[in-house]
Amino acid sequence: MAYLAIKNLSKSFQNNLVLDHINFEIEKGTFLSLLGPSGCGKTTTLRLIAGFEHQDEGTIHIGGNTIDTLPPYKRNIGLVFQSYALFPHMTVGQNIAYGLEQRNFTKGDIKKEVSKALEMVQLTGFENRKPRQLSGGQQQRVALARALVIKPSLLLLDESLSALDKKLRVDMQIELRQIQKEVGITTLFVTHDQEEAMTLSDQIAVMKNGKIVQMDTPQNIYKNPVNSFVASFIGQSNFLKGRIKENSQFVLQNGSTFSLPQQDYSLYNQEEYIISVRPEKIRVDQTRPSYPHIQGKVKFVTYIGNLSMYLIEALGHDIRIQQQNDSYRDQLKVNDEIYFSWNASDQSILTE
Amino acid sequence: MNKKWWLVSPPVFLLISFCVIPLFIMVYYSFLSDGTTGHLTLQNYLNFFQKGFYLKLTWKTISTSLLVTIICILIGFPMAYIMAKVINSGKNIILIAIIIPFWTSQLVRAYSWQNLLRDGGILEIILRKLHIIGPEPLGILFTQTAVIIALIHIFFPYMVITIYMSLEKMDTSLIEASKSLNAGPFTTFWRIILPLSKPGIISGSILVFVPSLGVFVEPRILGGTEGSVIGTVIEDQFFEIYGWNFGAAVAFILLMIVFISTTVLSKFAKEEV
Amino acid sequence: MLKKGIAWVYTCIIFTFLYAPIAVLMLMSFNESQYNSLPFQFSTRWYNELANNQTLIDSSLTSIYVAAITALFCVILATMLMLWIVQTKSPLKKWIDSLIILPLTIPWLILGLSILLLLNLLNWDKNFYILLVGHIIISLPYTVMVIKARLQSLDFSINEASASLGANEWTTFRKITFPLLFPAMLAGGFLAFVISFDNFILSYFLIPSGQSTLPIEIYSSIKFGFTPEINAVSTVLLAGTTIIIIFIVTVMKASLKFLFK
Numbered sequence: 050m051a052y053l054a055i056k057n058l059s060k061s062f063q064n065n066l067v068l069d070h071i072n073f074e075i076e077k078g079t080f081l082s083l084l085g086p087s088g089c090g091k092t093t094t095l096r097l098i099a100g101f102e103h104q105d106e107g108t109i110h111i112g113g114n115t116i117d118t119l120p121p122y123k124r125n126i127g128l129v130f131q132s133y134a135l136f137p138h139m140t141v142g143q144n145i146a147y148g149l150e151q152r153n154f155t156k157g158d159i160k161k162e163v164s165k166a167l168e169m170v171q172l173t174g175f176e177n178r179k180p181r182q183l184s185g186g187q188q189q190r191v192a193l194a195r196a197l198v199i200k201p202s203l204l205l206l207d208e209s210l211s212a213l214d215k216k217l218r219v220d221m222q223i224e225l226r227q228i229q230k231e232v233g234i235t236t237l238f239v240t241h242d243q244e245e246a247m248t249l250s251d252q253i254a255v256m257k258n259g260k261i262v263q264m265d266t267p268q269n270i271y272k273n274p275v276n277s278f279v280a281s282f283i284g285q286s287n288f289l290k291g292r293i294k295e296n297s298q299f300v301l302q303n304g305s306t307f308s309l310p311q312q313d314y315s316l317y318n319q320e321e322y323i324i325s326v327r328p329e330k331i332r333v334d335q336t337r338p339s340y341p342h343i344q345g346k347v348k349f350v351t352y353i354g355n356l357s358m359y360l361i362e363a364l365g366h367d368i369r370i371q372q373q374n375d376s377y378r379d380q381l382k383v384n385d386e387i388y389f390s391w392n393a394s395d396q397s398i399l400t401e
Numbered sequence: 402m403n404k405k406w407w408l409v410s411p412p413v414f415l416l417i418s419f420c421v422i423p424l425f426i427m428v429y430y431s432f433l434s435d436g437t438t439g440h441l442t443l444q445n446y447l448n449f450f451q452k453g454f455y456l457k458l459t460w461k462t463i464s465t466s467l468l469v470t471i472i473c474i475l476i477g478f479p480m481a482y483i484m485a486k487v488i489n490s491g492k493n494i495i496l497i498a499i500i501i502p503f504w505t506s507q508l509v510r511a512y513s514w515q516n517l518l519r520d521g522g523i524l525e526i527i528l529r530k531l532h533i534i535g536p537e538p539l540g541i542l543f544t545q546t547a548v549i550i551a552l553i554h555i556f557f558p559y560m561v562i563t564i565y566m567s568l569e570k571m572d573t574s575l576i577e578a579s580k581s582l583n584a585g586p587f588t589t590f591w592r593i594i595l596p597l598s599k600p601g602i603i604s605g606s607i608l609v610f611v612p613s614l615g616v617f618v619e620p621r622i623l624g625g626t627e628g629s630v631i632g633t634v635i636e637d638q639f640f641e642i643y644g645w646n647f648g649a650a651v652a653f654i655l656l657m658i659v660f661i662s663t664t665v666l667s668k669f670a671k672e673e674v
Numbered sequence: 675m676l677k678k679g680i681a682w683v684y685t686c687i688i689f690t691f692l693y694a695p696i697a698v699l700m701l702m703s704f705n706e707s708q709y710n711s712l713p714f715q716f717s718t719r720w721y722n723e724l725a726n727n728q729t730l731i732d733s734s735l736t737s738i739y740v741a742a743i744t745a746l747f748c749v750i751l752a753t754m755l756m757l758w759i760v761q762t763k764s765p766l767k768k769w770i771d772s773l774i775i776l777p778l779t780i781p782w783l784i785l786g787l788s789i790l791l792l793l794n795l796l797n798w799d800k801n802f803y804i805l806l807v808g809h810i811i812i813s814l815p816y817t818v819m820v821i822k823a824r825l826q827s828l829d830f831s832i833n834e835a836s837a838s839l840g841a842n843e844w845t846t847f848r849k850i851t852f853p854l855l856f857p858a859m860l861a862g863g864f865l866a867f868v869i870s871f872d873n874f875i876l877s878y879f880l881i882p883s884g885q886s887t888l889p890i891e892i893y894s895s896i897k898f899g900f901t902p903e904i905n906a907v908s909t910v911l912l913a914g915t916t917i918i919i920i921f922i923v924t925v926m927k928a929s930l931k932f933l934f935k
Contacts, residue, residue: 101834121837134835137828138853147849148839199839408758409770412751412814416773419807423788424780430791437795480688483681495685497923502692505915506872508889509908512896513695516702516905523698554691615781618874622896632783639787639879649791652784663779 050113052077052235053203058107060093068093069259070107075252077112080229082238082246084282085256091239094256095205098237100124111202122151127196127234131208133188135180141167141191142176148199166194169228186217193225197232204229206238210245222248243283247271255279276401280325287331287368289324293317293398297341299324305364308341312393323399328358328371330395333381334388342390343368347381357381361389424656431650445650455634455651462630463658465545466613469552470560473609474602476553477560481601482594484561485568486576496562503558511619514551518542518623543625551619559608567601568594603670610666611659631655696912703905720906730907733886740887741871744809745817748866749859751810752817757851760825761833778815785812786879793880800882808876813869817862824858861922868918872911 051074060068068090075081083091096102098109100121108115116124136144145166149159167173170190180188189209196204210218210225226249229236240246246253247267254264255278263275274280277288291301297309309324334342345363354374359381361368370389374380381387431446433439449455484495502510517524520538528534541547575597579589617632624630631651638648706715724730755774759767777785789808793800832854836846874889881890892908895901 099834099838101837120842121834122840122842124838125840126838128835128838130831130835132829132831134829134831136832136835136850147836147841151840151845195835195839405758408754409762412755413770413773415751415807416776416811416814419789419792419804420777420780420785420811421773423785423792426791426795427784427788430795476688479684483685487677487681488685497920498689499692500923501916501919502696504868504872504919505696505912506874506889506892506908508872508874508892508896509699509911510695512892512904512908513699515896517695517698554695557692611779612781615783617783618893632781635783635787639790645791645794648787652787656780656784659779659781 050110051075052079052112053237054110055094055098056108056110058094058097058109059105060090060097060102061105067259068097068104071256071259071261073254073261073264075235077235078233079251080226080236080238080249081252081254082240082250083254083256084240084243084246086241086282089256090259091241091256092207093259095207095237095239098203099126099128099205125199125202127199127201127204129189129192129196129204129206129209131211133180133192133209133212135188135191135195137180140177140179141172141183144180144191145195145198148195152199162198166198169197169231170194170224185213186221189213189221190224193228197228197234201234204234204236206236208240209238211240211242218245225249247283253283255282274325274397274399276399277323277325278401280397280399284327285369286325286327287366289326289364289366290321291324292320293322301364301366303365307343307364310341310391310393310396317398319400321400323401325397325399326391326395328369331368331370331389331391333359333370333372334390335379335385337388338390340390342388344386344388347383347385347387350381350383352380361387363389427649428653430646431653433646435646439646445647446654448647449650449654458629458634459631459654459658462614462632465549465552465630466610469549469556469613470606470610472549472553473557473560474564474606477557477605478564478598478602480561481564481568481598484565485571486573496565499558499561502554507555508618510555511551511622514547514554514623515542518547518550542623544627545624547623548620548628551623552613552616555619556609556613560605563605563608564598564601567598571597600670603666607663607666611663614659614662615655699905700909700912702902703909705902705905707902720902724903724906724910727903729886730888730891730903733891734888734907736885737871737888740806740809740877741867743806744813744870745863745867747806747810748813748817749821749863751814752821752862753855753859755818756821756825757847759822760830774818775815777811782812782873782875786876789876790879800880802882802885805877805880805882808880809870809873812873812876813866816869817866820862820865821855821858824855828854857925861925864918864922868915872915 054074056072058068058071059066067088071090071094073081083094085091093102097104098116100116100119104117108117110116136147139147142163145163146159149162154162163176164173167175170193172187172190172194175183175187175191180191183191189212192209206225210221213221222245238246238249250267252264253267253270255262255270257278263270263279265273270279270283274283274286277286280286280288289299289301291299293299293309293314297311297314298306299309300306337344343363345361345368347359348362348367349360351358351360352374357372357374357380359370359372361370368389372378372381430437432441432443434442434444484492488495516522518539519525519542520540522539522542524541525534525539528539529536541550571594575593576589579593584592615632617630617636620628620630620633621636631654635648635651635655638644638651701714703720704716704718706717706719755770759770786808789804790800793804798804832850833846836850837843841849872889874887874893877887877890878893881887888907888911892904895904
């Protein structure tokens with residue numbers, strides 16, 4: 050069995066099924082993100098593992114043992130809360146020492162462990178400050194040190210970076226990932242921020258309506274989303290809904306037709322498909338090319354420094370295209386007539 | 402894990418046994434003819450409603466409370482507005498200064514007015530020195546006026562603080578926006594400030610009107626023979642005449658007036674905004 | 675500038691109205707004359723008489739005793755209630771919330787007489803315990819409001835943080851909740867003390883015969899005749915209350931709101 054194994058976990062609140070028989074396993078040392086919109090069940094999963102709620106069905110195993118019957122204070126799980134939940138009446142040192150005191154460490158050992166933990170999060174010398182005297186990023190580090198100092202079997206992070214401003218968040222992401230690798234601790238990170246999940250994780254589990262929709266490495270999820278929800282939740286994508294006819298023709302719901310890139314489509318024999326193409330995978334030509342393409346007109350241009358985003362009107366749809374601003378490529382202008390296309394390997398053919 | 406009934410049951414038991422159940426017992430008594438031994442009857446209520454005296458007293462109680470409430474709004478609103486929007490410094494000190502008399506004994510405060518208002522008292526002497534009154538006595542103590550003054554004094558802080566809290570929440574830029582749209586001070590007050598402070602005025606009114614209905618100490622101390630209200634009738638029935646059943650009926654009628662006015666006023670507060 | 679001037683004048687008028695009667699009362703407590711008459715002649719005569727008035731001293735001691743026990747019970751009961759309320763998901767929560775503020779919405783006159791009728795129905799004599807219960811019931815909502823205001827300002831996840839670090843519920847209460855709640859418990863206790871100590875109406879209905887509290891003594895003195903010691907004892911009372919209220923406000927400086935409704 051894997052290090053952390055969740056089996057058939059279910060939970061309802063007031064007849065409202067928030068977690069619907071989820072299953073997943075991860076190996077020791079893995080950084081897994083539970084990613085999804087609010088209400089998808091990710092926080093419930095975390096609270097069940099921490100023991101603050103009790104599941105209706107299913108089991109949780111850590112290191113081969115079930116923890117289902119243990120109260121939260123016997124689970125030995127480190128937690129970093131969204132609000133950090135530092136004890137406001139205690140100093141930084143006392144906050145970090147708290148978990149060790151519960152484990153009956155001697156005074157000397159506590160002192161040693163606390164200063165080691167502070168060193169790890171680069172806050173040496175802050176022992177005697179009160180939490181309110183620290184910046185958001187520093188509070189975050191104290192919370193992390195407090196959770197890690199007890200040598201937990203699992204680290205849970207609940208939207209832990211979302212309270213920080215953007216620049217600090219990126220710094221903290223890198224630092225968090227470094228510490229996590231150094232300690233080698235199995236980590237579960239709950240977030241609704243796909244960028245954060247992509248940056249930090251070994252694995253991402255995308256959740257929706259109490260179920261795991263897809264669980265894989267960030268690269269695979271981005272490249273091969275299983276459905277349009279995942280494709281739109283992780284990054285941006287263009288969706289074209291319609292039928293695939295013989296000789297690679299695609300008929301959209303509004304009746305317009307275009308040729309798909311060269312590929313064998315004989316297996317796609319259902320009524321309806323969604324073609325998903327990422328904006329940065331679309332190729333633009335200003336003269337009509339020889340390969341299958343679609344014709345369109347530039348409606349709107351957004352310049353974002355190294356990139357440009359274009360909104361193209363084609364086939365009665367709005368298509369987003371993203372291009373690098375290179376010196377050899379001219380920027381498109383509004384009302385330019387263009388021809389665009391993509392490679393078969395860059396499209397996902399989805400059923401929902 | 403969240404059950405923990407042992408935390409909540411002692412206080413709940415206490416409140417049900419000594420607050421809720423006694424109210425039902427009061428209702429029960431109000432339908433008895435005599436003590437606990439009498440038979441069930443409507444006589445206590447008939448006595449109340451058939452005598453013009455009690456109906457007049459009821460109306461007097463309600464109108465006095467209404468008058469007190471209106472005066473509290475009229476003098477309380479400017480005070481609240483000054484605290485919320487005009488002055489910048491010393492706000493907290495003013496707030497505390499308004500709170501302090503509020504928490505001191507109601508009895509002592511009523512008594513202090515007796516000192517001030519009586520004939521030959523300090524107010525009379527000052528007014529005479531200022532030639533506002535002639536040699537005749539002041540004649541305020543032991544009238545309805547004295548009761549109203551004391552009630553305003555007692556409940557005024559409620560009004561100021563609730564209006565203050567609603568004005569404090571109001572964004573000052575709204576007033577500026579109104580002025581920038583060429584509205585004069587009167588229009589700004591009438592169209593912007595007043596509607597937005599309505600919830601505060603109404604909850605302040607509940608806090609002034611409802612307790613004014615049930616007073617009996619102030620009318621007793623300051624109203625003399627003129628001071629009778631529902632509260633004093635109830636006190637008489639329990640401490641002088643020993644007509645407990647009738648007293649219970651009057652108390653129940655008072656309770657109903659309290660509930661109805663609270664409900665109606667809260668409805669007002671919920672409308673709009 | 676003119677606006678500010680008018681504002682200060684108005685404020686002064688209001689404060690004259692609020693404080694004049696109290697000031698006159700305090701002044702008169704130092705006046706030699708038995709009939710509060712002028713001219714003013716400084717004297718501590720009434721305070722000396724107060725010190726020798728055994729009835730007033732006894733009733734004051736009773737009031738302090740009742741108020742102290744009331745405060746203690748209110749703090750304990752309010753803390754229990756609030757610890758339950760903040761973490762419960764019970765559908766009963768709404769009902770219990772309105773049950774707690776019920777004594778605030780009913781005139782004390784009615785509460786007092788209905789408890790008296792309960793005693794009458796059960797054929798019990800008026801006794802000290804019932805008096806205490808009455809005082810606890812009317813003071814409890816205020817203590818609850820103070821403690822609730824504090825609990826709501828605390829981040830509930832610190833309790834969960836404590837649990838995740840290995841502390842059981844009792845340790846969490848002892849080391850986290852209690853120290854953070856303590857100022858509010860103190861303030862709430864003093865508030866209950868003030869309310870109980872000043873309360874006249876409940877005591878009036880429920881006091882066992884032969885006993886008396888300070889407000890009852892004051893009331894009967896006012897009603898039945900003129901005793902200038904009342905000025906002195908009221909001054910002491912006002913001073914005591916003011917000190918306690920200032921103390922509460924300082925302890926709970928974060929929010930003054932709880933002192934109302």
